[in-house]
Amino acid sequence: xxxxxxxxxxxxxxxxxxxSLNCSYTVSGLRGLFWYRQDPGKGPEFLFTxxxxxxxxxxxxLKATLTKKESFLHITAPKPEDSATYLCAVQFNQAGTALxxxxxxxxxxxx
Amino acid sequence: DAxxxxxxRHEVTEMxxxxxxxxKPISGHNSLFWYRQTMMRGLELLIYxxxxxxxxxxxxxxxxxxxxxPNASFSTLKIQPSEPRDSxxxxxxSRGTGKRSPEAFxxxxxxxxxx
Numbered sequence: 001x002x003x004x005x006x007x008x009x010x011x012x013x014x015x016x017x018x019x020s021l022n023c024s025y026t027v028s029g030l031r032g033l034f035w036y037r038q039d040p041g042k043g044p045e046f047l048f049t050x051x052x053x054x055x056x057x058x059x060x061x062l063k064a065t066l067t068k069k070e071s072f073l074h075i076t077a078p079k080p081e082d083s084a085t086y087l088c089a090v091q092f093n094q095a096g097t098a099l100x101x102x103x104x105x106x107x108x109x110x111x
Numbered sequence: 112d113a114x115x116x117x118x119x120r121h122e123v124t125e126m127x128x129x130x131x132x133x134x135k136p137i138s139g140h141n142s143l144f145w146y147r148q149t150m151m152r153g154l155e156l157l158i159y160x161x162x163x164x165x166x167x168x169x170x171x172x173x174x175x176x177x178x179x180x181p182n183a184s185f186s187t188l189k190i191q192p193s194e195p196r197d198s199x200x201x202x203x204x205s206r207g208t209g210k211r212s213p214e215a216f217x218x219x220x221x222x223x224x225x226x
Binding site for chain 2: 031032034036041042043044045046049087089091097098099100101102103104
């Protein structure tokens, strides 16, 4: 059973067309939820960490939010350079444990 | 800092051969992770170390896989013998000690092809 589920698997947007990516998790004792961006042929690049329900973080056109069982990555007025795979990961229970990743959402933004 | 450095970037080997992947973590980081990424399964944790000690190797697929961290600046992941189903991108990541900095930083990965 997957502990971290991301949806949709793929998303195609027109430039300027805002949307949201979802990450839901089943683990208990969440210590942190993480969003990463991955470009083809590269390693995941860290974007945000969220620690508690109600928390929000922003970076340029991206805003991440967290509830008790899911997180959203909102993309406002996306540009083609936002095209990438967005990965969600959770850390649970104890400090020092590893991140468990979802399978990602591949975003394509066309001009 | 140069970030997490992995070598080689690409490896093509024949089935049955030994493969060694290498990783240099970010200086000062005390946790190191090995992940494997495939289209079907996404990013899977193989093993991680805290302060050079293996903490959880439950993700290692089978005895053909082994990992070592002889010091704080170097780790290896070895596959012996390799099989075609081991073909994937292998990532190394490291993390610092701060409680408020739990994010991991990834290398560029090693793309392994076993033919």
